[in-house]
Amino acid sequence: MMDAGINIFKNVIKRSFSFAGRIDRHQYWVFLLLMLIVMAVCAWFTVRIPHLPLWQAFGLFMLLPYVSATIKRLHDVKKSGLWFLSIFVPVFGWIYLFILTIENGSESANQYGHPENWSDQ
Numbered sequence: 001m002m003d004a005g006i007n008i009f010k011n012v013i014k015r016s017f018s019f020a021g022r023i024d025r026h027q028y029w030v031f032l033l034l035m036l037i038v039m040a041v042c043a044w045f046t047v048r049i050p051h052l053p054l055w056q057a058f059g060l061f062m063l064l065p066y067v068s069a070t071i072k073r074l075h076d077v078k079k080s081g082l083w084f085l086s087i088f089v090p091v092f093g094w095i096y097l098f099i100l101t102i103e104n105g106s107e108s109a110n111q112y113g114h115p116e117n118w119s120d121q
Contacts, residue, residue, distance in 0.1 A: 009034045016065035021113050022076040023069055024105050031069055035062055070097070075112035076105030 012023070012031045023031075039062070042055035071081035077100055086093035107115065 005030045005034055012069050013065050016068040019068055019071045019081055020075075021072050022105065022110075022115055023072040024076055024115060025073070025102065027117075028069055028073045028076075028101060032066075035066065070101065073101050073105075075110075076115070077101075077103045078106060078110050078112075 008027050008030050015021070039055055039058055042058045046052055046055045067084065071084055074081055074083050079100060083100065084097065086096050089096075105115070109115075
């Protein structure tokens with residue numbers, strides 16, 4: 001199980017320069033959970049070594065993979081990646097984006113491509 005999660009994490013990072021394709025709900029949330037765990041560990045080290053901005057550097061590094069994965073998640077629920085811009089609407093935009101990311105994706109191909117398995121590539 002942990003190997004599959006690490007593979008998902010690595011594959012999302014490898015594909016972060018592409019905004020095409022889809023990522024299913026399970027894989028998206030595994031990626032997000034692992035990203036937050038690593039960020040928490042980095043924050044823990046930053047608190048103990050104040051002049052080491054580890055969590056800020058990791059957060060900046062993960063910005064593009066996060067945006068890319070979220071856009072691919074939106075594609076899985078048949079929404080344009082432009083819906084990611086809803087985060088700029090205070091409170092409601094984040095809530096709407098969260099709702100979209102927890103919806104079931106389409107099981108078959110849609111206008112954004114076929115479902116992909118990110119855990120074993």
